[in-house]
Amino acid sequence: MANQGTTREATKLLIVDDLAENLRALNAVIRADDRVVYQATSGEEALALLLEHDFALAILDVQMPGMDGFELAELMRGTDKTRHIPIVFVSAAGKELNYAFKGYETGAVDFLYKPLDPDAVRSKVNVFVDLHCQRMEIRRRVEEQQATMNELRAAQEEMRYALRMRDEFMSMVAHELRTPLNTLFLETQMRKMQLDRGNLEAFGPEQLAGMVARDGRQIQAMIRLIDDMLDVSRIRSGVLSIRPCSTELRNILQRLTSDLARQAADAGTTFELDAPEAVQGCWDEFRIEQVIVNLLTNGLRYGGGKPVQVRLTATEAEARIDVIDQGPGIAEDMQQRIFLPYERGQGNGVPSGLGLGLYISRQLAEAHQGTLTVHSKPGEGSVFTLTLPRGETAEA
Structure with a gap:
């Protein structure tokens, strides 16, 4: 259990003793506002805490039932997460048993005999807390330097x-x-x-x-x-502007598919327009035409010489234009990249242009508070979908 009133960055200490009164006494000596003291009454309980937290110091009682302090220390030294934690042993046994020698053999940094001298214990703990804080500061600086180097490499x-x-x-x-x-x-x-x-x-x-x-x-x-x-x-x-006015989409689609019919014939294909009803809305007609032309020419470019379907549907809230080709399709990892500037594909011998068409088209769709998306699978063609809200559109 931990002392209350500690902060997230407080230094963590572990004390292990099978007697509750010893834990209370030791906790009273070493506690401080910038520390949190965890207590364990057995080696097994201590191991669970050691695997969960990063401690600046572990103070272990030597003589405990079950797993004693030496066995716990050996387990700590055999585990990557805990082998760096300084260990101080505490024992009530006489010095003639030579426990200190065995304690140092297991990797202890100090060995204390009971009854403990509070000032000596407090002084030793302060030293290890300061060392831990210095190590953490060095680690933080190294991490910051590494992050800076990563940022520089990315830049x-x-x-x-x-x-x-x-x-x-x-x-x-x-x-x-x-x-x-x-x-x-x-x-x-x-x-x-x-x-x-x-x-x-x-x-x-x-x-x-x-x-x-x-x-x-x-x-x-x-x-x-x-x-x-x-x-x-x-x-x-940030100065691209749109000028919305009353605009009808079916007429635009009929006109553009007719204007591009010669280009479609040169590519060995045709447009199949499905626009049963007029769809009125408040859009910038010139900019919407620009988007549609980009989608139609892309359909010709990447449609593999097969008919390109153009479908117009609408609800009360929005209009939707689908341009459907029967080309090779687009891999999933490319479906967002094609909307980046200068990304170009290879298509049917038609000049690829500067790779700006879809980038500009998506920006124009979003300027109308609409969307331009693609749905595609390799070998199954592609569907580019332009959705536009039919209400009033603020000038961007």
């Missing part, structure tokens, strides 16, 4: 990761911008060659319309890349 690793991501990002930007720029450059070179040859037939109405369309696609690709980078910058600086 260094984070810095290395950030530098690696920066370099990879710059490489991705260069690669993704080079593709449309190269196409535009080749187009201009071809047109210049035709002009140098005086071949004006190459610039008839039909040919010009094709040139304008191709140029427009390449310019839009570069604009999307730049917009994505600007959105990431706005998100990280």
Whole structure:
């Protein structure tokens, strides 16, 4: 049992004696406000306490029925948790029995004979308490230093990761911008060659319309890349805003699946839209379109050339859009990583972009107080689900 009124950080002492009056007397001598004294009347009871607590000192009576003090000391020295605890033996036997020699053999740091000198006992206990406190302080400082080193290593690793991501990002930007720029450059070179040859037939109405369309696609690709980078910058600086207004989702889905039908055909697939009813709500139409386009293009990119299903459902409280592909699926450990910036997958030969689409899309969903989640298993395709509350949405 322990003295009352102790604090959590108090030094713990153990006294073991089969006589209650001896325990009370010894407890009165060594107790202090910054200590908690545990008492045991047998070796077995003492062992239970030793395995539960970290003691600064154990004072053991030598002569006890059952397990005596020497046997208890041998068990303590044989156990990792208790072998470091200093042991002081107490005995009422005469010095002629040479118990002290045996006590030191079992690892004792001191041997006291009864009747005890209170001042001497108090002084010895103070020494061991001070030593214990010093050891604890050293251990605390070592742990703090270790924690600091761990933090430094983590910071260094984070810095290395950030530098690696920066370099990879710059490489991705260069690669993704080079593709449309190269196409535009080749187009201009071809047109210049035709002009140098005086071949004006190459610039008839039909040919010009094709040139304008191709140029427009390449310019839009570069604009999307730049917009994505600007959105990431706005998100990280906390200035991304949404402008909610009355918005209808079925019309948006019909229009976007129609606009992306050519891209779907190029990927060898189609969209299957299931939107039986109009769904009205208060959302930023431009930003919602941005999210939906990202989900639709991802479905084409990773859908394995199979139809991509788009389903719109709603309750009074919220609207839900599911984009379902039949691709290879996503491993569980990747399902949260794909929403991090610059995480890209490999999909169907379609350019992977900067790996920002899902990151931006989730941020936009959350700006509407909604969610963007994925449910997937390898080999079973993926379901991306956008949920949006239908009530008033505050500007973020």
